Amino acid sequence: MSIAVIGAGYAGMAAAVELSAAGHPVEVFEASRALGGRARAVQIDGFEVDNGQHILIGAYTETLRLMRAVGADPDALLKRRPLRFEFPGEFLMSAPHLPAPLHTAFALLLAQGLDWREKWAAIRLMQGLQSSQFRIEPDISVTHWLDCNNTPSRQRRLLWEPLCIAALNTPADRASAQVLANVLRDSLGGKRAASDMLLPQVNLSALFPDPAAKFVAEHGGAIHRGHRVSSLRREDDGWRIDDAGPFAQVVLAVAPYHLAALVPELAPRVAHFDWEPIVTAYFSYPAAVRLPQPMLGVDAGLAQWLFDRGTLCGQHGLIAAVISARGRHLDLPPAELERGIHAEIARIVPGLPQPLRVQTITEKRATFACVPDLQRPQARTEMPGLWLAGDYVAGDYPATLEGAVRSGIAAARAVLAT
Numbered sequence: 425m426s427i428a429v430i431g432a433g434y435a436g437m438a439a440a441v442e443l444s445a446a447g448h449p450v451e452v453f454e455a456s457r458a459l460g461g462r463a464r465a466v467q468i469d470g471f472e473v474d475n476g477q478h479i480l481i482g483a484y485t486e487t488l489r490l491m492r493a494v495g496a497d498p499d500a501l502l503k504r505r506p507l508r509f510e511f512p513g514e515f516l517m518s519a520p521h522l523p524a525p526l527h528t529a530f531a532l533l534l535a536q537g538l539d540w541r542e543k544w545a546a547i548r549l550m551q552g553l554q555s556s557q558f559r560i561e562p563d564i565s566v567t568h569w570l571d572c573n574n575t576p577s578r579q580r581r582l583l584w585e586p587l588c589i590a591a592l593n594t595p596a597d598r599a600s601a602q603v604l605a606n607v608l609r610d611s612l613g614g615k616r617a618a619s620d621m622l623l624p625q626v627n628l629s630a631l632f633p634d635p636a637a638k639f640v641a642e643h644g645g646a647i648h649r650g651h652r653v654s655s656l657r658r659e660d661d662g663w664r665i666d667d668a669g670p671f672a673q674v675v676l677a678v679a680p681y682h683l684a685a686l687v688p689e690l691a692p693r694v695a696h697f698d699w700e701p702i703v704t705a706y707f708s709y710p711a712a713v714r715l716p717q718p719m720l721g722v723d724a725g726l727a728q729w730l731f732d733r734g735t736l737c738g739q740h741g742l743i744a745a746v747i748s749a750r751g752r753h754l755d756l757p758p759a760e761l762e763r764g765i766h767a768e769i770a771r772i773v774p775g776l777p778q779p780l781r782v783q784t785i786t787e788k789r790a791t792f793a794c795v796p797d798l799q800r801p802q803a804r805t806e807m808p809g810l811w812l813a814g815d816y817v818a819g820d821y822p823a824t825l826e827g828a829v830r831s832g833i834a835a836a837r838a839v840l841a842t
Contacts, residue, residue, distance in 0.1 A: 426662070427839065428453065428671040430653050430686070433461020434487075434825050435813040436677030437636040438832030439839075440645065441490055446840055449644035452637070453665060455652035459633035462679065462790060463825060468706055468783045474628045475785050476702045477731050477744045479719070482620035483610040484826040486833055491632055494639040501631055502622040503718065503736060507531065507612075511723040512716070512772050515582040519619055525554075527616045535583075542579045549573050550612065558609035560602045563796040569601035586721060589728060592794040592822040593700045593748045600796045606820040623718055623736050632829075656686045663809060673839045677813040677832060681789060687810070693801040694792075694816065701754065702790035703747040705765055706733075708781040711740035713773060725768045726753050726761060741780075743769060758784055791823030792816050803835045811835040 425448055429436045432454035440450045458464045466475050480487060480502060488498050498504075507519040515537035519527045532546045552573065553560075560569060566588045570580055580596075588596045591607045611619045624631050637647045655666050662670030676686065681699075684691035705727070715732035722728055727745040734740035745765045747753050753761055762782045770776040792798070792815075800818040803811050813835040814828060821827035 425672045425839070426670065427451070427673045427675070428663070428665055428669070429675045429677055429813075430656070430665065431461060431677035431679075431814075432456075432459045432633060432637070432647065432649075433677060433814075434463060434632060434828040435815065435817075435832040435835075436461070436675065437633045437640075438486075438490055438829040439675045439677060439813050439836040440640045440832075441494055441636045442833050442836035443839065444640050444643035444645055445493060446836075447643075448840075449646075450640055451645060451668070451671070452640060452647045453651045453653050453668075454647065454649050457649050458629055459637055459647075459649070460629040461828075462787060463628040463828075464633070465627035465629035466785070469708055469781050471706070471708075471733075471739050471742055472627050473706055473733070473739070473742070473744070474624075474704070476704045476787055476790060477729075477746045478624065478628060478825060480622035480624070480825060481611050481618065482622065483607075483614055483618040484622070484824075484829075487632065487826050487829045490636070490829060490833075494632070494635040496632055496635040498622070501624065501626050503625055505621050505623065505718070507619040507621060508717070508719070509583065509586070509721065510717060510719075511537075511582060511721040514723045515721075517583065519616070522616065524614065524616045524618075527619065528612045537582060538579055542576045545574070545576055546579055546583065549575065550608070553605055553608060554613060558605045558613065560605050563600055563602040565796055566596040566599045566601045566604055570596070582723065586728065589748045591824070593702060593791040594794045594822075595749050595751070598793060598795050600794050600798065600822075602796070603794050603820070603822050607822070621719070623731075625737050627737075653686065658807060658810075671809075673809045673811070673842070675811045675813050675832070675835045675839065677835075679789070680792065680814060680816045687807070689807070690801075690805065690812075696799065697816065698793040698795070699789040700749045700791050700793050702749075702787045703753060703761075703784065705745045705747075705762055705782060705784040707743045707745065707762075707766065707769065707779045709741040709743065709779055710777060713741045713743070713776065715743065715772065720772065722768050726756075726764045727768055730769060730772070745769070794822045803831065803838055811838060
């Protein structure tokens, strides 16, 4: 088959790798010079960073499988650490090296910052999910689900709501409890290693998309960087992509809000979607500046999570502050937001000097809003030979790297099945 993939993000490259591994050379068309889509490398003050800081977890089995398939060794590129949720001075939960499900039970029992009533409430909540096989019917918001389970307010603020924001990039009062349950099923409810945090030690393009591009080329395919597709049309002999083709099969792996420009008939499939932003601010300090841990939470702050890129990537003095989803920070002028985050870092790092530079990146439509009962399109379209891939396509996961990879694999396998 002659096969093309439009979009070289994690979904598109996952589809391309799966097809290439099955013996079908693939042509990939990507508008940017950098691969990775909304999870790609950018240059800031001589540092190669990401347009948004991401982490992986041990449950991301398909991402890890494809990384190994293309020669990107997860053990070398990812810093694996046991689950650790820490808000300095307020809360600490760390998973011990025990077999499942004891690792989750003891992580909650030994959590610092919760009283015994709150700890047992958290354990009962997880037990309730397990007894219902992680099904929440009907799907409701995370806030409503916590209300139904009489979850103490401090436990919500320090555990479930930050976990919801981190996993779904959607505030708890709007987020799907069922999708959060899916994430909990595969992480805290899975094997011990599934809950491990995998912190990238390279930029997100180098983590998978760049090695995947090399793999595709070595298997007879081609990556067309800097090629923004302006025309996708069906002809008798297949699909034409601008002047290229015909292609018997095309995997359309672009952001959902780009569908209308390429195939207007597909636009209604995502017309009901809403979007959530991610803000990442990179603070350059003198090289000696360190966080106490590679990743720390900020309780009730402007920032939500802080990452020490010196510890992670050897970019000493560079701290990334991440704010997921919509919130009060969007109403602040950038300079005021950056001053506020610097003050929050200073409460964690004694004697913190003023930053040398600050660069803030805002992805206004970083992910879809993962609301209850969201109708997400299937990979198969009504048009012969045209498939969808992306973190927004129907699946168990929210808009994460693993969700994108799984959608690409599903689209590729559907193509192979034809």
